[in-house]
Amino acid sequence: MSDETPICSAKGCRADAVWVLAWNNPKIHTPERRKTWLACEGHREHLSQFLGVRGFLKDVVLLKEWESAHGSA
């Protein structure tokens, strides 16, 4: 990670990230592990659905709240 402004994880999107989607694939990750995707306002629902239908989505939180809880790095 760098100190650049975080960018949305959606393919081809260059918008600033606003949301953090925390997810876990139980087939490859231990239960407490969290992978994160970043999403802009416009892609939050799309990415949430992508993870949600697979049963991977654990949490959706504002990036600024995630950073205050987990550190910005």
Ligand SMILES: [Zn+2]
């Ligand atoms: Zn986006």
